[in-house]
Amino acid sequence: MDDLPPPILLEILRRLADSADVARCRVSSKTLNSLAAELRSVNLHWSYLRYAKSRSPPTTRSPPITPFKEVFSKLVSELRIVESVSIGVEKPLRFAAYEDIEDEDDDLFLSDAGFVKAWIPRVCGDLVSLSISDFWVQSCWRRSDVLSLISSYCLKLVELEIKNAWLSVDSLTPMPNLTTLTLEFIRLDDENLEKVNECFPCLQVLNLIGVGGLKEPKIHLAHLKTCHWTLSNAPISISIIAPNLIELTLTCVKPKLLFIEAPLLSQLSLSLENASNFKVKEFSSLRKLHLESTSLRNLLATFPFGKTVNNLTAVSTRWEVPVGVCKSIFELLLCAFPNVSSLTLTAGVWSEFEAYPGLGGLEFRVRMEGLKEITAYLTVNDIEVTLATIVSLLDSCSGVSDISMFIHRDVVSHVTNSLISRCVYHMAHRASLRWKWGMWKEGTKDAWISDGICQPSFQSFQFVNEF
Missing domain, CATH: 3.80.10 (Leucine-rich repeat, LRR (right-handed beta-alpha superhelix))
Structure with missing residues (x-):
């Protein structure tokens, strides 16, 4: 493989979705190892097997597992330019039940502001896409200020995804370049989505999946084109005002009020039992x-x-x-x-x-x-x-x-x-x-x-x- 031209080898490395696979290639070839520094993305997700091994006492046959945060920090430090970061835990681990795992450690608390602050200043200048999928067992009882940290550093960020975390919106500053936001299985301290509307004014794609802590949420975004919103069973009032919205997927059960004002809406997926008060402005384009x-x-x-x-x-x-x-x-x-x-x-x-x-x-x-x-x-x-x-x-x-x-x-x-x-x-x-x-x-x-x-x-x- 070392006989191939460097551009082809670099393209091979870029097509590897998992940074762990890239690391294996680097060990096997000096040429690949030298080219790896030209990669512009990190994609690292922790498996249940690695998690289980990290909790077991090391033996001669089973050496200690390098902590996730240490592995990730080393990967980031070796790249010259970082445009995309995706870190998290695999699904079987992410949805592990409390009775199966009792864990007060923070090695997989990836939305920890202290951890993020240790690496994000180095990559923020070129970062356009960031995804953090937390370990709920470690993150659910720890409130994170990672949103304000990201908004302060990542001025070029276009896509942001955070899953399985408790997020604060304190000190959140506007991110005018952000066009895609996904919050999934999140406890959010923004009960009416006022900060979301204020600080992400140019969103075109918004996904709110299982976001808790909402009281009377209102989405009011002038540039929004696609929205996927899944709410809990709580009987709350829901409002969507989006003059450029084209596609909406909305799941709720018995909202007290469902108000939608989206004159350009052409595709709607609506799942609900009934609404005590159902109001819409005319959908002339649906x-x-x-x-x-x-x-x-x-x-x-x-x-x-x-x-x-x-x-x-x-x-x-x-x-x-x-x-x-x-x-x-x-x-x-x-x-x-x-x-x-x-x-x-x-x-x-x-x-x-x-x-x-x-x-x-x-x-x-x-x-x-x-x-x-x-x-x-x-x-x-x-x-x-x-x-x-x-x-x-x-x-x-x-x-x-x-x-x-x-x-x-x-x-x-x-x-x-x-x-x-x-x-x-x-x-x-x-x-x-x-x-x-x-x-x-x-x-x-x-x-x-x-x-x-x-x-x-x-x-x-x-x-x-x-x-």
């Missing part, structure tokens, strides 16, 4: 909506917007027998979103539709003519009911040209074969109808079985059971 709820039917009855949506995914996470049903869930969806052309029904929604499949009269069927694509996730508890529901739906939706059916992986193959064959046979008169078949299961990736155009001469379907 086209794609993912709506998830444990009480989807009740939510649709009071949904404040939906006329512009043309791509809709409906998710019901808890299905219960509705009381006094007068309309099917399918009717409610198309009443709330009358201009939908592409509709996805997950398993809970489809199961309720099978139980209450009514599709209204002629007026409602005329409204459904705009629907072009249907995707459904099936469990097939009764093949006759499922078949009848599919046929009835397609007979009513004359404008549908593409239908995708995902059958649960636990359904036996002969039932899947039968459903596919009979569906295509019963809809043989719709020569232009395109079928796509796939399989799904919780926690796994959807897999396609096959697809094709429904032909009147169709007699059988060969099910490929390889997924």
